[in-house]
Amino acid sequence: MNPELEVVCPACHKKSELEHTITAQSNQNIIFVCPHCGYEKRNIETSKG
Ligand SMILES: [Zn+2]
Numbered sequence: 621m622n623p624e625l626e627v628v629c630p631a632c633h634k635k636s637e638l639e640h641t642i643t644a645q646s647n648q649n650i651i652f653v654c655p656h657c658g659y660e661k662r663n664i665e666t667s668k669g
Contacts, residue, residue: 631659
């Protein structure tokens, strides 16, 4: 089982694979960058199990 993790860009509303949009700068800093429009958002909320 390999669930597809997708995120929707709040700017262009396009879906992208999470692996391609999320960059972990450190243990706590996470940056979302949309590959479509270049939208960047830092410190996004992540759901931790
Ligand atoms: Zn976008």
